Amino acid sequence: MSSDPWGRVDETGTVYVRTADGEQVVGSWQAGSPDEALAYFERKYEGLVVEIGLLEKRVKTTDLSAKDAQTAIDHIREQVDAHHAVGDLEALKKRLDKLVETVDARREERKVQRAKQSDEARHSKEALVVEAEELAQSDQWRAAGERLRSLVDTWKGLPRLDRKSDDELWHRFSHARSAFSKRRKAHFASLDAQREDARKTKEKLVAEAESLSASADWGPTAARYRELMADWKAAGRAQREHEDDLWNRFRGAQDVFFAARSSVFAERDAEQSENLKLKEELAEEAEKLVPVQDLKAARAAFRSLNERWEAIGHVPRDARPKVEGRMHAVERALQESEEAEWRRTNPEARARAEGLTGQLQAAVDKLQGQIETARAAGNASRADKLQKELEGRQALLDQALKGLQEFGG
Structure with a gap:
């Protein structure tokens, strides 16, 4: 008979294990000595110890599911409960019970974690839905479309x-x-649809622009090109594959016209610059007629100068007011001389001037007599009043005499 602290083998070869509930039969051993029997079942016990240790490690260090862990625990517990090993089976049961508690705690933790993750996922998806519904109203087509695609990827994750x-x-x-x-x-x-309408409109504008490119009606055609440009801008953009081609044709037609106009205007500007020099020479010659000495001769000379002026032609627009102003000044001087001569030789005007002068002279003489009479009578206040009236009449008389002199005395 052989034994150790946790088991024994009797004389019949039956192996027992000691438990809290008393000895339990482990099995029967007939193949060898009792020590070999105990050693065999002790090794089975060590195997269970190793198996439990490995399971404890897996539960603590891996993401082994609670279900799989519980299945593994139940499998080992069946072996322990079957008493097919010699050792401290109660210690193994306690370790298994503690492992069950750990698995249950882990199950609760994961349940809480899953609930938290689910809640977070709900909030995240609700936020994605709200943003997507806002983007659904956006007119930022490219940015909103890219953002919606990004939201789909986020949703999938x-x-x-x-x-x-x-x-x-x-x-x-x-x-x-x-x-x-x-x-x-x-x-x-x-x-x-809008771009197709724009293409049709711009094709018509191009056709008209090309038809005008050879025009020599510079002013109206340039104005029409400005109108066509305004219509072009108002038409909007055509499809990309048509827009550039249409614009190049439209711009090309304008360039042909304006290049031709610029060439003609350059020649005209050169001619008008030469005209300006000639008119400045005539203006300088006309200015020598002032002040007027001989009205008749001056008028004849100015008429001749004016005929030459009209024959010269246009000058640059910005120089026109100044050079024409010089000729107008000479013309006004001649007109003023004519008016002065007319006034000097007009019999009716002379008679009116002489009559007015005579009336004023008589009034002055009368006032002088009245003043002398008042002073002789010692009436100084009347004399002073009459004196002031005399001064006014005398001023009018002086003006009338000056006007009379214009008629030759």
Whole structure:
């Protein structure tokens, strides 16, 4: 018979293990000595110790699921409960019980964690839905479209919720994307229609611009080109593949016209600059007629100068007021001389001037007599009053005499 602290082998070869409930039969051993029997079942015990140790490590250091862990625990517990090993089986049971507690705690932690993750996922998906619904109303087609695609990728990376909640949120999310796509499609369809209208309009503008490129009617044609340019801008853009070609044709037609006009204007400017020199010479010659000495001769000379002036032609627009102003000044001087001569030789005007002068002279003489009479009578105040009236009449008389002198005395 052989034994150790946790088991023994009797004379019949039966192996026992000692437990809190008393000895339990482990098995029967007939193949060798009792010591070999104990050693065999002790090795089975060590195997269980190793197996439990490995399971404890897996539970602590890996993401082994609670279900798989519990299955492994139950498997080992069946072996322990079957008493097919010699050793401290109660210690193994306690380790298994403690491991169950650890797994249960881990299960609760993961349950809480999953609930937290689910709550976070719900909030994240709700935020994605709200943003998608806002983007569905955006007119920033490129940026909003790229952002919506980014939101889809973000959605795919989030955990699923319960089926009902996930389906409801996805339906809203998908509807927002569809609404945006529908609006964008309608927008670009409308834009395509507008661009097609713009293309047709611009083709007409190009045709007219090309028909005008050979025109020599400079003013009206240039004005029409300005109108065509305004119409071009108002027409909007055509499709990209047509816009540049149409613009090059439109601009090219204008360039042909304005290049021809510039050439003609350059020649005209050179001619007008020469005309300006000639007119400045005539103006300088005309200015020598002032002050007028011989009105008749001056008038004849100015008439001759004016005929030569008219024959010269146009001068540059910006120089015209100054040079014409010089001739007008001479013409005004001649007119003033004519008016003065007319006044001097007009009998009716002379008679009126002489009559007015005689009346004023008589009034002055009368006032002088009245003043002398008043002073002789000692009436100084009347004399002073009459004196002031005399001064006014005398001033009028002086003016009348000066006017009379213009008629030759």
